[in-house]
Amino acid sequence: MIKVDGLAKHFGALEAVRDVSFTACDGEITGLLGPNGAGKTTTLRMITGLLPPDRGAIRIDGVDPGAEPLAARRRLGVLPDARGLYRRLTGRENLLYFGRLQGLSANECEARAEELIATLNMSDFAGRRAEGYSNGQRVKVAIARALIHRPRNVLLDEPTNGLDIMSIRALRRFVAELAAAGHAVILSTHVMQEVAALCRRIVIIAGGEVVADGSGDELLSRTGAATLEDAFVALTGGEGMAA
């Protein structure tokens, strides 16, 4: 479970995040929805401990990443916006490297890597060097790499970016399975369909603030909009800002 309370972060004069609070429960997919530049990536970086917040509290299964960053990271599996692989290593070697850094033994690491290679259908390319991978293959390795240590909580930043429709569907299935297995999943995206298809709870962020938090139906009834897309536009302050 991830609890975020009153987060704020500024860069110089720019207030990237003003006031963000939400809870991502175990067994649920929480959608973090917002236009580009709303503060989603900054919020995620504060949760992972890469950025110290100016204000506010974060608890990951009760652990404060500010005080115990390493303990907090062990509980987190993160697919950040930056998802580069090591091109001169094979997909499998990419997984093993991060597994060892997560503190798994060599044996554990290999067993877990094979498991993920099977689950994510990576066996035909996992032995090749990553330099020749397609976009979809790269994302698969990046996701497997994030999950190598069986984290309780999973953060996915725009996971379907640049994927074809088949890969998107496979990915959605996989994320739904993660939640069904009891993980707390945060899915950050600016794509409405992603959220509508997967998330039970939707947290909408605009201008560095949470402007709505609830189920899809709650958002519709609150705004009186006919579709989630209309509700999103109404909540984020009109079409001009969403660009």
Added chain:
Amino acid sequence: MKAWRIVFGKEVRENLRDRRTLLSSLVFGAMFGPLLFALILGIVISREADKAGQELKLPVAGADAAPNLIAWLKRQGVVVETAPDDPEQAIAERRVDLVVRIPGEYPAQWRSGAAAVVEILHDSSRRDTEQAVRRARTLLEAWGAQSGMQRLLLRGIDPGIARPVEVQLRDQSTPESRGALILAMLPYLVMLSVFIGGMYLAIDITAGERERRSLEPLLLNPVAVWQIASGKMLATLLFALIALALTLAMFRLGMQFLPVAELGVRFNLHAPALLVMFVLMIPVALLAVGLQTLTAAFSRSFREAQTYLSFLMFVPLLPSLWLAISPLKPEAWMMAVPLFNQALLIQMTSRAEIIAPGWHLAAAAATTAAALLAAAAAIHFYRRPQMLEG
């Protein structure tokens, strides 16, 4: 296993698979210094051989007026030629290097005992003729001095009276120290090898890793930043040291092929001296890696890092250049100046000079301290949030 060892192992393995790293670190890093050295040494040797061996061809105008002088010049091995009719023009057009002109008044002046004028026509802006002009002048002056002494003797006067002071040069240089004059650039070339050896890796695994967008995932692992940065710096250090070892081996090899004996000098580049240099250079390699990683970490992009690191290569040039231009007496306090201390020690080692006890240790301590400072600064930059974005 400690995290820094995992990072170190992965960086070494990945970069051994990269042809560009191998080419730039090991091949270029190891070959550059020795090749440059061999080239310069080769030019110096062939020049010295030229100068000594070549016969002097001297175009003389008005040779009939001074038959004794001409006969003497021929006895000295000079090939006396007839000068062109327009000597000034010929020199300007580079048809001849110089012309010795014996004016028409010469016989009269000579007979009367007055100072007889002999002219050397030359162009001092032409550096390639300097040598010939100097030789011609020395020969003519020697002829004059010799004739003067004969005149004094004919008058029953001791020629010593006309030479109250006789200056004699007694060269105290040993063969090693004469060689070290040419070796003055050796410290720089050795130092350059570690800077080139580590450069590509330092950029690639810092600014390059960020640009390829794998740095953020890496930093998301439950590993302290200093462990990640240390693993990377140690991998860079390994490549720098391999380049250094190859460079020193190349120097050893090169000395066997170049005809250094013709210079009349001996270099102390035998295995034990090279081994001492290698150990001397370890703190320098550490400092190079620290500075390079620090620079790459605060650069905003791969290209920017490349630019800065090219400038960084001039840093080891400064102490070596200083030593080459203004030779100074080694003193204990100099051991406290990083890079300068090792440049001095390498120079002293190559000259087979005696080095005071404790100097090696003091130099190693000073440079290592500077290296640790640079490494700590690099780790500090790794911790900054800007590290993620550049």
